[in-house]
Amino acid sequence: EPEVTQTPSHQVTQMGQEVILRCVPISNHLYFYWYRQxxxxxxxxxxxxxxxxxxxxxxxxxxxxxxxxPDGSNFTLKIRSTKLEDxxxxxCASTVSGNTIYFGEGSWLTVx
Amino acid sequence: AxxxxxxxxxxxxxxxxxVELRCNYSSSVSVYLFWYVQYPNQGLQLLLKxxxxxxxxKGINGFEAEFNKSQTSFHLRKPSVHISDTAEYFCAVSERxxxxxxxxxxxxxxxxx
Numbered sequence: 180e181p182e183v184t185q186t187p188s189h190q191v192t193q194m195g196q197e198v199i200l201r202c203v204p205i206s207n208h209l210y211f212y213w214y215r216q217x218x219x220x221x222x223x224x225x226x227x228x229x230x231x232x233x234x235x236x237x238x239x240x241x242x243x244x245x246x247x248x249p250d251g252s253n254f255t256l257k258i259r260s261t262k263l264e265d266x267x268x269x270x271c272a273s274t275v276s277g278n279t280i281y282f283g284e285g286s287w288l289t290v291x
Numbered sequence: 292a293x294x295x296x297x298x299x300x301x302x303x304x305x306x307x308x309x310v311e312l313r314c315n316y317s318s319s320v321s322v323y324l325f326w327y328v329q330y331p332n333q334g335l336q337l338l339l340k341x342x343x344x345x346x347x348x349k350g351i352n353g354f355e356a357e358f359n360k361s362q363t364s365f366h367l368r369k370p371s372v373h374i375s376d377t378a379e380y381f382c383a384v385s386e387r388x389x390x391x392x393x394x395x396x397x398x399x400x401x402x403x404x
Contacts, residue, residue: 222381237391282327282336
C-alpha cells in the first residue's frame with residue numbers, strides 16, 4: 180500500500196540552527212500538509228500546500244517556517260532558526276481530495 | 292471554528308473487555324470525522340472515517356464508531372480489546388472540502404492483561 184515517507188526519523192539540532200524535514204507524499208496526491216505534536220500534547224496543523232503554493236497556515240507557522248516542493252516529489256519543511264520550543268514530532272500528510280488524509284511516520288526534532 | 296473534545300485522557304481496560312472512547316465535536320457546517328491511532332513510537336494510522344451515509348462505520352482491528360449528529364458525537368467502540376490495542380487514539384474533524392484536520396487531545400488506551 181502506498182505510504183507517506185519522512186526523513187529523518189529523528190534529528191537533534193542546536194538552537195539557532197536551520198533544519199529541513201523531508202517528506203515524499205503518496206504519488207497521485209495533490210494536497211500536502213505539515214502537522215506537529217509537542218510531546219504529550221495534541222496534533223496541531225501547521226500548513227497546507229496545493230498547486231505549488233500555501234493554501235492555508237496556522238498561527239504557529241510564522242516567518243521562521245517555510246515549505247517547498249522542489250522537484251515534484253519531495254515536500255520539505257524548513258525551520259530557519261530553531262528554538263527550544265520547536266522540539267516536537269513533525270508529521271507530513273497528503274491526500275487526493277481532502278476526505279482521507281494519510282500521515283507519515285513523523286520526524287522527531289529535538290532542539291538543544 | 293471547529294473543535295474536538297476527547298473527555299477521557301486515559302482509559303485503562305482489562306483484556307477482552309469492551310471499550311468506548313468518547314469524542315464530541317463542534318462545527319457550524321457539515322463535517323468529516325476520523326479516528327486515528329498512534330502506537331508507541333509510531334506515526335498516525337487511520338482507524339476509520341465518516342464521510343456520509345450510514346452513521347455506523349467500521350474500521351480496522353475490529354473498531355467501529357457511530358456518528359450522532361444530534362449529539363455531535365463520534366464515539367469509538369470495540370467489543371473486546373487486546374493487549375495490542377494499547378495506543379493513543381485521536382479523534383479529528385474537518386469541514387467538507389480540503390480544510391485541515393482539527394484533532395482532539397487524544398485518549399491513551401491501556402489494555403491490562
